[in-house]
Amino acid sequence: xxESYLLFTLLLVLLPSTLHFQAHAAPAGPLVxxxxxxxxxxxxxxxxxxxxxNVLQFENGYLVETVVEGNEIGVVPYKIRVSEDxxxxxxxxxxxNIVKIxxxxxxxxxxxxxxxxxxxxxxxxxxxxxxxxxxxxxxVTMDDKGxxxxxxxxxxxxxxxxxx
Numbered sequence: 793x794x795e796s797y798l799l800f801t802l803l804l805v806l807l808p809s810t811l812h813f814q815a816h817a818a819p820a821g822p823l824v825x826x827x828x829x830x831x832x833x834x835x836x837x838x839x840x841x842x843x844x845x846n847v848l849q850f851e852n853g854y855l856v857e858t859v860v861e862g863n864e865i866g867v868v869p870y871k872i873r874v875s876e877d878x879x880x881x882x883x884x885x886x887x888x889n890i891v892k893i894x895x896x897x898x899x900x901x902x903x904x905x906x907x908x909x910x911x912x913x914x915x916x917x918x919x920x921x922x923x924x925x926x927x928x929x930x931x932v933t934m935d936d937k938g939x940x941x942x943x944x945x946x947x948x949x950x951x952x953x954x955x956x
Contacts, residue, residue, distance in 0.1 A: 859897035867891050867903055873932050881932050881940055887912035888926040890942060890953065906940065907953050916947040926951065 860880070862869050870885035880893040882903065889908030893901050907921040915925030929951075931943030939954040 858899055860893055860901045860903070861899050864899075865891075865893075865901070865903045870929075871931055873934060875934055875938070876936075881906065881934065883929050883932045883942065884908070885928050885930050885945075888914045888928055890926070890929065890932065890940065907942075914946070916944070916949065918951075921953070924951075924953075 860867075860869075860882075866887075867882060867884045867889070868886040869882045871883045873881050875881065878895045880897070882891045882893060883889075884891055887908070889912070890906040891903040892906045893903045905921070907924040908926055913925060914927045916927060917923055917925040926942065926944045927946035928944075929942045930945045932940060934940045937954075939952055942951045942953065944951045
């Protein structure tokens, strides 16, 4: 663990002088993403977890990874569900849309509008996916036949998105 901190500190000290950052340079977001993909934090299995009985501890064995960049695809994800096929159905409560994201999931994934409005228009309209309007939906689930059910909160309705 100590070696990881040393490597990180060394990178923080040496990297800015190597890249010659200027005040008008591009935002650091892509650089941070690139660095985070290069650094792999390892957990020590030789140490026993320390606890004083009153403090929550992190559980070992997990890795947090961004699989979809909502701001890149114009989606503000509120709730998601995964279909049996591994597709993610995301409720965009802010823009009143339902979006499907097909695997493989990565930071370069793209979403497809299942129902709603590209412009984020709200309403209570049934019909073809391009005509349908929701009013700040907040929940989504699906059945074993592939139908998607949406909790259309501000319309006080449960809506069904299906093939027929």
